[in-house]
Amino acid sequence: MENGLSRRTFLGACAGTGASVLLGGCSSSLFTSRPSLDLVILHGVVIDGTGSPEQRLDVGIRNGAIVAVGDLTAATAIRTIDATGLKVVPGFIDIHSHTDLDLLKNPFAPSKVRQGVTTEVTGQDGDSVAPIGGAGEEEMLRSFRENYGFECPYRTMEGFFSLLAHKGTAQNMASLVGLGTLRAVAVGFDDRPATPEELHAMRRAALQAIDEGCMGGSTGLEYTPGSFASETELAGLMGALPLEHRLYATHMRNEDNRLLDAIREAIGIAKASGARLQVSHLKAQNKINWPKQEVALALLNDAIASGIDVHADRYPYVAFNTGLTNLFPLWARDGGTERFLDRLKDPALTSRLRAEVQTKVDGLGSWDAVLLSSVKLEANKKYQGKTIQQIMHDEGVDPYEFVVTLQLSERGEVGMVGFGMDEPGTEMVLAWKNTMIASDAGPHAPGDGSWPHPRSYGTFPRAIAHYQRTRKVTTLPDMIRKMTSLPAGKLGLKNRGVITPGAAADIVMFDYDAIADRATFTDPHQFPAGIPFVLVNGVPVVENGGQTTATPGMILRA
Numbered sequence: 001m002e003n004g005l006s007r008r009t010f011l012g013a014c015a016g017t018g019a020s021v022l023l024g025g026c027s028s029s030l031f032t033s034r035p036s037l038d039l040v041i042l043h044g045v046v047i048d049g050t051g052s053p054e055q056r057l058d059v060g061i062r063n064g065a066i067v068a069v070g071d072l073t074a075a076t077a078i079r080t081i082d083a084t085g086l087k088v089v090p091g092f093i094d095i096h097s098h099t100d101l102d103l104l105k106n107p108f109a110p111s112k113v114r115q116g117v118t119t120e121v122t123g124q125d126g127d128s129v130a131p132i133g134g135a136g137e138e139e140m141l142r143s144f145r146e147n148y149g150f151e152c153p154y155r156t157m158e159g160f161f162s163l164l165a166h167k168g169t170a171q172n173m174a175s176l177v178g179l180g181t182l183r184a185v186a187v188g189f190d191d192r193p194a195t196p197e198e199l200h201a202m203r204r205a206a207l208q209a210i211d212e213g214c215m216g217g218s219t220g221l222e223y224t225p226g227s228f229a230s231e232t233e234l235a236g237l238m239g240a241l242p243l244e245h246r247l248y249a250t251h252m253r254n255e256d257n258r259l260l261d262a263i264r265e266a267i268g269i270a271k272a273s274g275a276r277l278q279v280s281h282l283k284a285q286n287k288i289n290w291p292k293q294e295v296a297l298a299l300l301n302d303a304i305a306s307g308i309d310v311h312a313d314r315y316p317y318v319a320f321n322t323g324l325t326n327l328f329p330l331w332a333r334d335g336g337t338e339r340f341l342d343r344l345k346d347p348a349l350t351s352r353l354r355a356e357v358q359t360k361v362d363g364l365g366s367w368d369a370v371l372l373s374s375v376k377l378e379a380n381k382k383y384q385g386k387t388i389q390q391i392m393h394d395e396g397v398d399p400y401e402f403v404v405t406l407q408l409s410e411r412g413e414v415g416m417v418g419f420g421m422d423e424p425g426t427e428m429v430l431a432w433k434n435t436m437i438a439s440d441a442g443p444h445a446p447g448d449g450s451w452p453h454p455r456s457y458g459t460f461p462r463a464i465a466h467y468q469r470t471r472k473v474t475t476l477p478d479m480i481r482k483m484t485s486l487p488a489g490k491l492g493l494k495n496r497g498v499i500t501p502g503a504a505a506d507i508v509m510f511d512y513d514a515i516a517d518r519a520t521f522t523d524p525h526q527f528p529a530g531i532p533f534v535l536v537n538g539v540p541v542v543e544n545g546g547q548t549t550a551t552p553g554m555i556l557r558a
């Protein structure tokens with residue numbers, strides 16, 4: 001599905017000087033009327049994505065690909081972008097993204113595009129948009145209909161990719177297959193081991209998803225039904241995938257009190273299956289666990305030393321974002337949404353549930369560390385952006401009862417932000433050599449009625465502006481590497497994530513002094529500053545700081 005360079009297009013005037021590198025031969029030609037390049041970026045400073053130091057270079061683009069890098073001041077081009085004062089870097093690859101079905105509402109994904117994300121890798125946390133089937137099929141189809149206003153036209157990843165390609169997207173899209181999704185289809189939502197027949201069905205479905213273009217598998221072991229899968233089951237499933245697509249991205253079984261056990265399990269699955277490990281949003285949650293961050297990194301370094309391919313991803317914030325259901329114990333969520341809601345209503349379970357939720361909140365510190373993000377019902381929108389502590393104070397409600405009422409009215413679909421991490425641990429993770437920057441977020445747009453975590457708008461500019469420029473956790477070329485060639489390599493994307501002749505022309509231009517995230521927890525719908533141009537496959541999707549209506553994105557398949 002990638003753009004190839006057509007030989008015909010080389011029949012233009014020869015571009016560049018001796019200093020430039022031009023891909024392919026350049027035939028002298030009579031057809032001098034057509035400029036040799038579609039677009040040339042002049043006078044910028046290139047950081048090529050590999051971690052190499054910056055260089056003053058121009059970049060020539062034709063047919064969606066970078067064809068020349070060097071001194072191109074003499075080249076002819078249909079269009080010129082003057083990048084004086086700007087860094088010119090590869091487009092950001094968001095390797096842990098939740099951009100998928102929302103594109104059916106808004107294919108421009110403004111919060112992501114405006115921060116320079118040119119490729120989204122979705123299907124994370126064990127959850128992909130397909131396959132659809134089994135016990136959860138009806139609920140999934142109903143939710144699709146309610147959210148998007150039409151009947152879900154697909155059941156497979158191939159169907160989803162086709163739908164997106166048909167609609168058009170601003171960014172390139174790639175996906176993993178969710179092993180939780182496969183379990184939902186084959187086993188359902190019960191807490192029990194899969195039978196041999198079910199295991200076989202999951203293996204077949206995983207292989208089909210890879211065949212349809214998925215780049216690996218993901219798990220969400222704090223979510224249902226993914227959490228009901230054992231280490232052995234997961235290793236067996238991953239081991240069944242073709243070696244080159246055996247990328248195992250895991251939202252681990254625990255990120256607080258049992259963080260280190262969870263890291264060991266993730267390493268164990270990679271070791272047993274031969275998979276390349278990617279620990280999703282690596283972090284140590286809750287104050288009592290902050291010292292474990294260093295130990296977790298040491299365990300990952302040991303795994304690397306033993307020959308396992310290990311990376312992590314992380315968003316540059318000290319608060320996480322998840323479903324409010326996660327405050328509730330797993331046993332309460334066994335069996336799916338309906339049974340969860342029934343248990344909330346069961347007076348016989350109230351005191352036990354209340355105590356377990358309170359323990360979870362105590363771990364975070366207090367109800368002040370729990371901020372409500374997205375809700376669906378208009379009547380509940382007033383709570384978005386407020387902490388439970390604030391709501392308790394304003395309305396005089398009991399926090400547990402309030403949370404239960406909210407869950408029941410929203411049918412379990414409430415988003416929360418939890419302030420659970422520390423700055424030193426966050427910096428330690430971001431600085432680690434194998435950490436990739438990722439948003440863990442879906443796309444949003446101002447006025448869409450949501451209350452997103454600010455990472456949806458600010459992840460990449462914040463990593464550069466705050467953690468690199470101000471806090472100096474690493475060098476600028478290395479920070480760019482964490483957003484570009486590192487994720488490209490992990491995914492096996494051969495022609496993205498670098499600025500070099502032959503690579504796809506996914507490019508971000510930013511002003512290093514001016515770049516800044518502006519979205520906050522209390523004012524999340526704010527685009528970043530200092531990113532005037534973003535190109536996807538050679539086409540500007542951000543121009544002079546505003547988004548265009550172009551949809552040059554491609555589906556990237558394994």
Ligand SMILES: [Zn+2]
Nearest residue numbers: 125251280281
């Ligand atoms: Zn996750």
